[in-house]
Amino acid sequence: MPKVTIDGIPIEVPEGTTILQAARMIGERDKAHRHVVPPAMCYYTKLETSGGYCRTCIVKVTKGSDKDPRPMPKPVASCRTAVMDGMEVANTTDPELLEARKGVVEFLLINHPLDCPVCDQAGECHLQDLSYENGKAASRYEFERRTFEPVDIGDSIKLHMNRCILCYRCVKVADQLTDGRVHGVINRGDVSEISTYISQAVENDMSGNMIDVCPVGALTDRTFRFSSRVWFTNPVDAHRECGTCAGKAVLWLKGNEVLRVTGRKDQWGEVEDFICNTCRFDKKDLNAWKVEGPRKIDRHSVIGQGHYMLQRKQQLLNAPAPNVPEIAKRKELKDR
Amino acid sequence: MGRQLLFEHINTPGIRGLEGYRANGGYRSVEKALRTMSPEAVVEEVKASGLRGRGGAGFPTGMKWSFLAKPPGVPRYLVVNADESEPGTFKDRYLMERIPHILIEGMITSSFALGANTSYIYIRGEYFYVARILEQAIAEARAAGWLGRNILGSGFDHEIHVQVGAGAYICGEETALLESLEGKRGNPRIKPPFPAVKGLYGCPTVVNNVETIAAVVPIVNDGGAEYAKIGVGRSTGTKLISAGGNIKRPGVYEIELGLSCDEFINSDEYCGGVDGRAFKAVVPGGSSVPIVPYELFLRTAAGEPRLMSYESLADGGFVSGTMLGSGGFYAYNDAQCIVRSTWNHTRFYHHESCGQCSPCREGTGWMEKVLERLEHGEGRTEDIDLLWDIQRKIEGNTICPLGDAAAWPVASAIRHFREEFEYHVRFPQKVKDPKHFAKEPFVRNANFATA
Numbered sequence: 001m002p003k004v005t006i007d008g009i010p011i012e013v014p015e016g017t018t019i020l021q022a023a024r025m026i027g028e029r030d031k032a033h034r035h036v037v038p039p040a041m042c043y044y045t046k047l048e049t050s051g052g053y054c055r056t057c058i059v060k061v062t063k064g065s066d067k068d069p070r071p072m073p074k075p076v077a078s079c080r081t082a083v084m085d086g087m088e089v090a091n092t093t094d095p096e097l098l099e100a101r102k103g104v105v106e107f108l109l110i111n112h113p114l115d116c117p118v119c120d121q122a123g124e125c126h127l128q129d130l131s132y133e134n135g136k137a138a139s140r141y142e143f144e145r146r147t148f149e150p151v152d153i154g155d156s157i158k159l160h161m162n163r164c165i166l167c168y169r170c171v172k173v174a175d176q177l178t179d180g181r182v183h184g185v186i187n188r189g190d191v192s193e194i195s196t197y198i199s200q201a202v203e204n205d206m207s208g209n210m211i212d213v214c215p216v217g218a219l220t221d222r223t224f225r226f227s228s229r230v231w232f233t234n235p236v237d238a239h240r241e242c243g244t245c246a247g248k249a250v251l252w253l254k255g256n257e258v259l260r261v262t263g264r265k266d267q268w269g270e271v272e273d274f275i276c277n278t279c280r281f282d283k284k285d286l287n288a289w290k291v292e293g294p295r296k297i298d299r300h301s302v303i304g305q306g307h308y309m310l311q312r313k314q315q316l317l318n319a320p321a322p323n324v325p326e327i328a329k330r331k332e333l334k335d336r
Numbered sequence: 337m338g339r340q341l342l343f344e345h346i347n348t349p350g351i352r353g354l355e356g357y358r359a360n361g362g363y364r365s366v367e368k369a370l371r372t373m374s375p376e377a378v379v380e381e382v383k384a385s386g387l388r389g390r391g392g393a394g395f396p397t398g399m400k401w402s403f404l405a406k407p408p409g410v411p412r413y414l415v416v417n418a419d420e421s422e423p424g425t426f427k428d429r430y431l432m433e434r435i436p437h438i439l440i441e442g443m444i445t446s447s448f449a450l451g452a453n454t455s456y457i458y459i460r461g462e463y464f465y466v467a468r469i470l471e472q473a474i475a476e477a478r479a480a481g482w483l484g485r486n487i488l489g490s491g492f493d494h495e496i497h498v499q500v501g502a503g504a505y506i507c508g509e510e511t512a513l514l515e516s517l518e519g520k521r522g523n524p525r526i527k528p529p530f531p532a533v534k535g536l537y538g539c540p541t542v543v544n545n546v547e548t549i550a551a552v553v554p555i556v557n558d559g560g561a562e563y564a565k566i567g568v569g570r571s572t573g574t575k576l577i578s579a580g581g582n583i584k585r586p587g588v589y590e591i592e593l594g595l596s597c598d599e600f601i602n603s604d605e606y607c608g609g610v611d612g613r614a615f616k617a618v619v620p621g622g623s624s625v626p627i628v629p630y631e632l633f634l635r636t637a638a639g640e641p642r643l644m645s646y647e648s649l650a651d652g653g654f655v656s657g658t659m660l661g662s663g664g665f666y667a668y669n670d671a672q673c674i675v676r677s678t679w680n681h682t683r684f685y686h687h688e689s690c691g692q693c694s695p696c697r698e699g700t701g702w703m704e705k706v707l708e709r710l711e712h713g714e715g716r717t718e719d720i721d722l723l724w725d726i727q728r729k730i731e732g733n734t735i736c737p738l739g740d741a742a743a744w745p746v747a748s749a750i751r752h753f754r755e756e757f758e759y760h761v762r763f764p765q766k767v768k769d770p771k772h773f774a775k776e777p778f779v780r781n782a783n784f785a786t787a
Contacts (some may be wrong), residue, residue, distance in 0.1 A: 050525040053693050055733055074732040080526050103729030107698035140722060143705045166691060185521070185691070188504070190701040192691035 002085035007036045007093045019078035042167035043079035051079035055104045060097045063088035099217040110141040113162045121217030125228040154202040164218035172211035177206040208280040212263045236294035244276035258284045345749035355381040356474040357437040365445045378449035384560030386572035389546030392662040405540040413541040414447045414455035419508040420658040422622035427576035428590040429548035435474035442549040449706035461503035468687030505688035509736045510543040522734035523692045568594030571645035581666030584608030597642040615668040621661020624741030626748030628658045671774035676752040679707035685742035695740040699730040713764030714728040720757045
């Protein structure tokens with residue numbers, strides 16, 4: 001198995017693993033090393049041929065491999081570059097690279113409306129996370145931003161092209177999960193836009209997954225729009241019998257009211273199982289679901305700053321479950 | 337005048353038709369290759385010739401050919417890149433228009449070497465009339481048995497198809513070209529896999545420039561060693577240069593590589609010198625290569641005379657050198673404004689960016705806006721550093737070379753002509769007139785009277 005070293009941390013990975021996946025393996029192995037994982041805005045593990053576009057995951061290959069130790073001349077997209085045995089990669093240890101990544105973040109933001117206060121994605125937006133972690137405080141861009149009117153693409157999905165970073169994920173969802181793709185990228189350069197063919201609506205059982213894979217607020221759920229900020233809702237894992245999909249979802253609750261249904265996202269922000277539109281848009285009744293328990297909160301989530309965490313803490317303190325050993329309970333409290 | 341390999345018969349009457357072409361030694365390379373040589377031997381001749389890709393990158397053609405994967409039972413393709421869209425470059429058009437059969441002949445011989453039974457010419461939409469000429473030439477060649485089944489009784493089958501593009505610069509990038517040829521949106525592919533392994537329709541493919549494939553004809557006719565005698569060092573053979581700008585004799589010239597730059601730009605045999613004023617700057621290889629001041633075009637930073645060759649033009653790297661590129665040569669006299677020209681280039685790259693990866697999509701538009709502001713006297717001193725920073729963040733950080741091509745002209749213009757950018761900030765009223773330097777040429781280190 002090829003051995004790769006990322007920011008000085010070695011790992012052995014299966015043949016064909018990309019640098020990004022190897023970095024994620026390092027992060028999964030030891031939480032203390034999570035910082036070596038490059039951010040990824042367009043790559044999506046479950047979507048074939050995704051990645052390579054946004055350039056946020058760039059890394060420097062300082063040694064190609066044991067066989068050919070020459071460094072690669074340019075930064076490479078870690079999501080699309082396979083590791084070689086003996087490869088050495090610099091990510092956070094290379095100031096030049098971090099500067100280049102800052103440049104990419106700046107490029108992604110120059111035409112972004114920064115309308116987070118009215119955007120449904122705020123709080124779970126990867127572009128927000130990216131700019132907090134890798135961006136600059138101010139923009140040097142002084143020109144008028146490119147703008148589009150928001151449009152409904154189908155009954156359930158709203159497209160805000162202004163917020164789109166052209167990651168192509170939704171295009172690949174439509175290509176790979178549905179029978180017929182009716183939307184895509186039209187035009188060229190900085191006026192490229194996601195669009196449906198004239199008067200075609202996006203209608204098929206799996207189209208809602210376009211919302212889940214969208215890293216920004218370009219595609220939002222029309223059945224949830226403006227209902228609540230995400231951090232005022234409580235996510236719970238739930239499932240139901242469904243003939244179309246695995247039926248495993250996250251319900252976002254306010255009291256007993258289901259405001260929104262999404263797929264379950266893993267620690268890298270990617271859904272574990274794609275869910276169908278029936279589960280997502282039509283089953284907004286708690287009785288239709290079997291609730292499994294509270295959703296584990298993502299490291300990026302702003303929910304931790306709301307009352308959800310406090311409630312959860314209160315639950316643990318006040319009603320100790322008899323089968324939870326005291327040490328495990330303490331550990332959970334400490335981790336929070 | 338140096339040796340003419342491609343243009344030898346360019347002015348011979350009737351050379352455009354098969355009869356005239358054949359009467360002047362046409363299709364000899366097909367006869368020689370198919371009757372007396374093995375495909376491997378043809379590849380070896382091309383390797384021995386030292387021929388390098390004439391589309392701009394200058395990659396050794398023989399090596400490119402030997403990388404072609406040959407899995408059994410999978411077709412292989414040759415694709416000729418006739419999407420000549422680099423601003424300043426028009427050499428392939430002239431060749432295809434005048435001697436279409438030299439391209440057809442080169443394609444048959446090259447396809448034989450590569451084991452490709454189908455080849456394509458991808459030609460830009462603006463060359464529609466040239467596509468007609470090529471189609472007519474292909475029909476003539478087919479009727480005469482140079483195309484089709486069992487050519488010359490050798491058992492080798494070959495067909496050529498012409499595909500007209502829709503006028504996108506990006507489709508000159510080889511993988512975007514293949515996407516477009518497959519009928520998809522012309523977005524460059526992420527490499528690897530390279531076309532030599534997975535190209536057109538997922539099959540091994542070689543993509544070569546028109547001039548490269550045409551050069552295979554004299555290489556096979558006279559032998560690779562003979563071809564390699566022309567030129568200097570690793571720059572062998574002849575190169576077509578399309579010359580334009582402020583010179584007396586614009587046109588397409590076939591030069592022996594290694595010709596001195598001074599002779600090329602000033603002798604009456606070629607460009608014929610400046611058109612009445614003084615030379616200021618030169619772009620020797622198409623709009624993507626770095627612009628250099630006239631003095632640095634004639635001599636390297638070390639004072640050596642510069643030659644028209646891949647190595648000599650690149651001497652000094654990006655600090656004081658440039659590139660041979662695709663041979664789209666143009667020169668500026670002192671009436672021209674470098675800021676205006678850079679703005680014009682950047683406007684082109686902004687318009688042509690495919691929008692796939694973020695640095696190029698967003699960065700080219702930003703650079704254009706800053707340059708527009710500077711050129712119209714609305715810029716600030718910080719804008720020059722901002723431009724430098726933007727181009728640095730695009731360069732080397734995109735899927736395809738369009739990002740580099742957009743960054744290099746800006747970088748070199750600032751590197752060599754920073755004072756002209758500063759002039760635009762200092763004298764906003766003067767530069768409001770689009771022909772500002774025609775009235776008062778820019779002189780370095782001069783103390784301009786304040787406006």
